[in-house]
Amino acid sequence: MMANCCGLLTSQKEPVPLKSVEVELEVRDHVATVVSTLNYENKEDKPLEAVFVFPLPGDAAVCHFSAKIGQTHIVAEVKEKQEAREEYDDALSSGQQAFLLEESEQSPDIFSLSVGSLPPGESASIRLEYVIELAVQADEGLRFCLPAVLNPRYQPQGSEGGNIQVTSVPASLVPYSLSFSARVSSPRPVSKVESNCPLDPLQYLNTEQTRATVKLAAGHKFDRDVELLIYYKDAHQPTAVVEAGQASSKPGTLMGDPVVMLSLYPEFPQAVTSSVASCGEFVFLLDRSGSMDGPMNNSDNHQTCIGSARDTLLLLLKSVPLGCYFNIYSFGSSYEHIFPKSVEYNQKTMEEALKKVDKMEADLGGTEILEPLKHIYSQPCIPNQPRQLFVFTDGEVGNTKEVINLVKHNSGSHRCFSFGIGEGASSALINGLAKEGGGHAQFITGTDRMQPKVMQSLRFALQPAVVDISVTWDLPKGVSVTALSPPITAVFQGQRSLVYAQFTGQSSEASEGCVTVKYSLAGHPSQNQLHFSLRPAEDTGLTVHRLAARTLIRSLEMEERECEEEEDGGVKKKKVVELSVQSGVSSAFTAFIAVNKGNSEAIQGPLVRRNVPTPMMMACCMSQCLPMSPGAPMLMMDCGLESYADEMDDMDISVNSGFGASWSSSDGHLPKQPPRDPLLQLVSLQKASGCWVLDPDLAAALGKTSEEVEMPKPASVNQDVWATILALTWLHGFKMDAQEEWELLAMKAVSWLRAQKASCVKECVEAGNALLGCNVQKDALGI
Template sequence: MPHSRHHTESGFTSWIAILFAAAILAGSFFLFAEAQASEPSDTPDGLVRLSEIEDGALLLRTMEAGRYIPAPLVATSVEIDIAGPVVRATVTQRFENPSQAWVEGIYVFPLPDSSGVDRLRMMIGDRFIEGQIHERVEARRIYEEARDAGQRASLIEQERPNMFTTSVANIGPGETIIVQIEYQDVARMRDGRFEMRFPMGLTPRYIPQDGPLQLANFDGNLNSTAVPDAHRITPPLMLPDDEPMAGLRLPVDIEIRLDAGFALGNVASLYHATTVDRSRDGAAIVRLADGPVPANRDFVLTWTAAERAMPQAALFTEEWDGATYLLAQIIPPAELGDTAPRRDRETIFVIDNSGSMAGESMRQARDALVLALDRLSATDRFNVIRFDDTMETVFSEAVDATPDNVRVARRFVSGLQADGGTEMLPALRAALIDHRDDGPERVRQIVFLTDGAIGNETQLFDAIARGLGQSRLFTVGIGSAPNTHFMTRAARVGRGSFTHIGDVNEVTSRMGELFEALERPVMTDLDALFPSGSLAEIWPAPLPDLYYGEPVLLTARLDRPGGTFTVEGRLAGSQWTQTLPLSDARPASGVAALWARNRITGIEESRFQGVPSVDIDRAVLQTALDFSLVSRLTSLVAVDVTPARDVSDPLARREVPNMIPDGWDFRTVMETEPVERHAALDPDVLERIQAGTPPGQSVDEEDGLPLPQTATLSQLLMLAGALLMLFAGLGLVAGRRLA
């Protein structure tokens, strides 16, 4: 009897276990089916799977394995008109929303550091909406109110003189919105060759931290007293494995009409294949030979004059708002400097070997510096400083350029590898320390080789202005997309010049040009003299020193445009003078905008002479408003009055990732820097993705992203557990029966 009771109780327990397992199994199936049925193709959090993408898309990874965030696609077309040295460009950005959600697109992109952005248009269907200039805070308020009301709107803001942000609100599912930006610029001339640069690559900026130093975190939450706006200049990066759809890499198409004002000689694109069609009127049309190119390398066009066709002066004027604006480009004769004796010099070479220089850039920098060392004379003195997030000097101070010392420096430079962060300030300060005891007889020059991948430019400019003394600073921009804002302004504040090396094949020629400048006399004491009562303002003011092969380039506002003006300066102990009749000037549009842009630059740089910030801000704001220019304090905003999105529909914020500059060895950066990437997500999604690595997850060693170890769904785990319990229960019953 007790034995029979035991069998009955055991059987009852077994059946309870089976029923319990079956209930879990049924519930798991129900939950799994419900999740599958209720999950839309584009979920509210904006995450999608590759299988859900039917057309090409730009996707950002998240911590959830197999889930991506569709970013807006941006295709850019550029039309550039060049008349003499005056450049007028129209940049058309096509924002396409590939997702099924309403999106606000954010795109950080480069423009020339000297450009004056003065027009914004937004195209909705066949309608163009003209942008209006406002103080930056007011423009942002107008944009955000329109965005929140469901209206389409666009906003152009300046982050740095060579870095801008386009914001486009309320792009509907599958919709395209077109934004057009226009800017004014001027072509540069050196050694008889004109050059026009359209930047397309944006070098990620290193942000010095208040705590541990690191490359910009791309997490949208950077805190740095040195760079208060760090979160605005560190857009997400498009890594190669983040581009599962081939061909969608921020394509850019370019067409240029070149009317130089003289018979053209050689016309060439330095880094992109182009076609050049010359017309009978002497102009040329330049196009990309193979269609759109990726936005990861600056486009540089150069042109020269046919033999004996180069004018020695070019004058352009524009009548605007009751005043006459003048652009003058004057070429001093080079032969005045040929007979001057060479002065002994002390040259401090500073080379950037941080992680952003890895790959082609490091090779270019090493080759350039070795070439410079070989060019030293036995009577020169020199030293070499290298920096990443540490600093090292070859010698404790400058030494004679003996064969043994040069050999030591060459060996040091040849062994440099790119690694670590870009802590530029300590190296710059060390280079500015002047230990000379032989007075001004020995020229002191600092040659700074870097890609300029930093965000604390203002700190560096201030250090140069405070510590320059009798030294002169020459910047050498390395790589496919250097920070030209830093390079050009550092050289201007340092009273030197800027040289760009964009390809390893240019090292010899470009360093040769630089040493022509270093070894020849400088034209100083430059001044422009106008008839009494005719000149209102001239910029830059004062005119900078000139180095070999550089022209005098100035803009002026005139009250009375008649008569002549004279440019004079001193070169190799001789006085140089050139007088030009203003009646020779040709009319040209955009000269007023160039003058205003130069005025803003000059006002901004007056902070290094101790001008109070409040006075600088007041003058910059008024100039920018008067000439409708985007600046640090003003923005252009365009709003469509017709609402497009129902305010009850959610709006997702999406940043467009930037491409890695061509030649970057990004894996080196990833391995040496604590890099994170952000996708400009909605706050709840951002919090979930950035919450850390939960238990059961690991950090992917290859790309540094926290990713789950597997893609198994939790519902499947529940189902598997229920099945195991069911089989266990059945096994228990079978065992009891056999017993």
């Protein structure tokens, strides 16, 4: 079925015209401008059309596209998509050079670039620019990701296919190089910049350390996403940036008026953030498609995505408070659930669930996420148990927009927390699920452990939902405001909310505005205020306008999909096209088109099509799967979209994303599972109530014999109390570096101990320290 096109062009050593990629990143506070230059050269003796399909972050606003051929420089215009395609085809058929850049119909994080009629011996340089807001991570770093990896998107049965087939060749055959440099500036000092790829040292450009540059170390193979984490001192400051309108645009239009970007960081009262809800329905949805069998990262610890997800579910199930409800779904080409409907969380249901989780493998084929979501939403909500949905996926779906629409449609009944696992998870899918589901998105890549990020999201889920959110403006007379962002639907402690708005009109006297965000939290009304100057900031270009246009375009696209059935569906589409053309920002219904009308001589000869490899994390050649290096690149061909890794899983061939097939060892036996992490071993023994039991398994987890553990127990102390204090002492004594992972289950243990009104606690802690060889204070345990 696939034997005729895997790695076809490159394995036959035919030249591919992309020679190099240069990326320059400029970060101002939490907004990034990215300029990519792609250099092509046609070394063949015939004119070429090159097709280059590549990923961009799903929420990027592509705002400039130009090409330089020889000495001729042409800047692309944004036009309605069909019109742009026709213009491109017309140009090629009349022998002119043309360039077409368009966003995928199915997912806003995939673009295709067609380079038309590159004459023999000619070079072309393509410049692409986009702006993007950087997401705040759990540790307050700002995350920028340059996707190198475009994992094949699994196209569900019966859904509309795209027109791209995914194939691949080994990483060593990527015929182009990458250079990457970044400039960072902020009102606050830059404390550090980290990356999953080797960087040259950070260079500060001023003594205040508010401006710095950093470069990717030479020799990067572009075999993985380039992820930068940027840390500022005192990052959580609310800010407002007002940007002047474009002089050439009409006042009253989005581009002609000033636009403000507000970054708000709501602060909750301490009493609310320290308390943890004791109710909720927790639904965990786990991807078990074939690609989840791939490694979490390129290191040697052999942890697979599915293995890490199993460990994470263990921690989650131990941390859920008694009195809650839960269920676990898993999906691939089909889906399964552990219980017919959510059940009350207790020792019996927790044990039953964990037995089944332990057996979960990446063996369910493709990535059909829509059907399990529909089943979850069809279940009636449980009174006084707010539904919290946790979705774990490597994000390889072809029907991204349909999935996000479904979550939005059900956003009133639940919060959705999403986790993108491994390289190449679709940012459009992961961010879209959380944004429309009023939750929080996390990306787990490189050497990240999944557990700390997931436990942070569980803390958010256990915070009471913020309701009745409103944003009010106090502006000088004569100035009116138009909101460009959808209403804020979710607010979490310490998490940024971004608001864009357009100011129309002039004020003669006052030049200050004020915005107030009001909300209700656990029955308490609360508000945060920000005063700001209406004077436009200098040197922002049109960055804020473009991001605001992108936000509005995305909202309108979603509304258009919702009312496609109705008569006014076309009205929204028309608005999107108008706004996209006016702002010069890409959308699902427009494309960038550039035609070189200056070359008087028509290009002679038949046009040969070449598809350019793009790095990805899957490898397959001809009809066999062979072990290959991580980050094997991918070739795009013109046929129906399919993910062969997930397909092969349907055919009982085990594909290991990034390392080819899963092979058994030379004696024919599968490699032994690595021994379980001591922390997870101890956690697995905790009861649903929060306590531990004094038994040989606990002794083994603590590295002791049963006698050694039983001997020092104070005579009057109950065995379970002694076991629980020992476990807590061990966690505090040896695992403080992983406290985020066990903090919630430790709180449950402390609540259980308090309920026992245990005596001799101090004596037990001292005896526990002596036994385990640590020095933990009783107060540190919180008992």
